[in-house]
Amino acid sequence: MLKRSPSLTDQAKAHIKEQILNNEFADGRIPSESDLANELGVSRTTIRDALSRLEGEGVLFRKQGSGTYVNEPGLQIKSRLEEIWSYEAVLEAHGYAPSAKVLEVSTEKPTPEIRRALSLRADESVIVIKKLFAENDKPVIYTKNQIPGRLCGPSINVDDFRVPIYQVLNDLCQQRLNYYLSDIIPVSADKHLAKLLEIRVGAALISFEETGYNDENEPVLWAQSFFRDDLLRFRMIRRGV
Amino acid sequence: MLKRSPSLTDQAKAHIKEQILNNEFADGRIPSESDLANELGVSRTTIRDALSRLEGEGVLFRKQGSGTYVNEPGLQIKSRLEEIWSYEAVLEAHGYAPSAKVLEVSTEKPTPEIRRALSLRADESVIVIKKLFAENDKPVIYTKNQIPGRLCGPSINVDDFRVPIYQVLNDLCQQRLNYYLSDIIPVSADKHLAKLLEIRVGAALISFEETGYNDENEPVLWAQSFFRDDLLRFRMIRRGV
DNA sequence: TAGTGGTCTAGACCACAAA
DNA sequence: TTGTGGTCTAGACCACTAG
Numbered sequence: 240m241l242k243r244s245p246s247l248t249d250q251a252k253a254h255i256k257e258q259i260l261n262n263e264f265a266d267g268r269i270p271s272e273s274d275l276a277n278e279l280g281v282s283r284t285t286i287r288d289a290l291s292r293l294e295g296e297g298v299l300f301r302k303q304g305s306g307t308y309v310n311e312p313g314l315q316i317k318s319r320l321e322e323i324w325s326y327e328a329v330l331e332a333h334g335y336a337p338s339a340k341v342l343e344v345s346t347e348k349p350t351p352e353i354r355r356a357l358s359l360r361a362d363e364s365v366i367v368i369k370k371l372f373a374e375n376d377k378p379v380i381y382t383k384n385q386i387p388g389r390l391c392g393p394s395i396n397v398d399d400f401r402v403p404i405y406q407v408l409n410d411l412c413q414q415r416l417n418y419y420l421s422d423i424i425p426v427s428a429d430k431h432l433a434k435l436l437e438i439r440v441g442a443a444l445i446s447f448e449e450t451g452y453n454d455e456n457e458p459v460l461w462a463q464s465f466f467r468d469d470l471l472r473f474r475m476i477r478r479g480v
Numbered sequence: 481m482l483k484r485s486p487s488l489t490d491q492a493k494a495h496i497k498e499q500i501l502n503n504e505f506a507d508g509r510i511p512s513e514s515d516l517a518n519e520l521g522v523s524r525t526t527i528r529d530a531l532s533r534l535e536g537e538g539v540l541f542r543k544q545g546s547g548t549y550v551n552e553p554g555l556q557i558k559s560r561l562e563e564i565w566s567y568e569a570v571l572e573a574h575g576y577a578p579s580a581k582v583l584e585v586s587t588e589k590p591t592p593e594i595r596r597a598l599s600l601r602a603d604e605s606v607i608v609i610k611k612l613f614a615e616n617d618k619p620v621i622y623t624k625n626q627i628p629g630r631l632c633g634p635s636i637n638v639d640d641f642r643v644p645i646y647q648v649l650n651d652l653c654q655q656r657l658n659y660y661l662s663d664i665i666p667v668s669a670d671k672h673l674a675k676l677l678e679i680r681v682g683a684a685l686i687s688f689e690e691t692g693y694n695d696e697n698e699p700v701l702w703a704q705s706f707f708r709d710d711l712l713r714f715r716m717i718r719r720g721v
Numbered sequence: 722t723a724g725t726g727g728t729c730t731a732g733a734c735c736a737c738a739a740a
Numbered sequence: 741t742t743g744t745g746g747t748c749t750a751g752a753c754c755a756c757t758a759g
Binding site (some may be wrong): 248273274287290301302303304305306307 | 743744745746
């Protein structure tokens, strides 16, 4: 039934999630772990792994001794804050048809803060990429990304930066983006931001300030992002420890 | 070496985390999974489980074929957004000596929004609890919690609400809080908020609007919280899917 | 080539819920 | 009592890294 690669767990996870989204468990009850294991021809451990991850995503919940159930409120989440990877995908998940415009690509001297965050030597420069994401000509997200200059070649071709930033890192820099460490910061729109996002000066915004790390746990990206709250709302699941 | 209950995985996790925090792996390298399994007298599966969770918390990272390493940037996180459970604990983690003041406890008719979020019948009321958290007389967090009236008895004793809200639910309502579904919303401080938190009118704030669910996945709490950004900053780890 | 983490299995026993 | 999810084991094989 299932092949290797992608892993059996991933396939099982995708299979179960699809059944849930297709509303194939009308009563909200998901088959027992043993049944799923038999049905898919894998061990119960593999099924449990898949179910655990889906539980973490808020797709389902489990009650010991009782069973596994579809989690209706969790299904309402369009994009979970923890796993935002490309803003194009976020906007699509919200039902938008997004466009991304590269406003500017330049080489600059980093500020001390960014030099520290990216562990740069004193003489190193950064490539700064400013982008604006819009849906239907309405601006929604403004981002300013900074990549150590040494990671890319000397050539700057604006077209290379039209794709999501993790893909830029992949293609231009041969760096796989592994995770972000993100600060969530409230800001009041100044004149510049207000003009870019077409909002009132002084309007409250969420912003991210984040450092991206590669597989070797080295910082390879510093990013600042601003979101129009009226068009994009972030949601997350919070659990105790 | 280890006893049952708490689970071997939890004990292994705590043990490894403690060693990391005590800086016992000076070179940043953590022993191999087999070594840890032998040392603690448990199976490798148990160790892997513990390590996976610590990786999720950002405490360590793994490189296939190479080894497991302490994650220095992750250790800087004082409180991860996803696992905030009590604001007292958050403030303590920031090095504050927090005080919590119950401003008001009252029974009210819920707004339609809250009635929907809590699945209340038309005639049900809610208990509204307003609290202010301060550190050293400086207000930091303002929260407004709402609990379905039917869950608590008719008696309202302000002293019962001095503890964290999950404990109120536990003790007064016999409800175990399982998880929150949270919206993260930017707001501009109005006069009321500005006075409470002693900030400028119009200052940008982060707020949470969240619904808390019990073990049966029923909504048992609706909460709104406001944070002074200059005193409390939220941080999180974001990973791709 | 040796050692590490990544995946998977089959099976055991437990705690808990529902009938 | 039966069936469910929760925990744990011992061992297998694979993919990858590094010497």
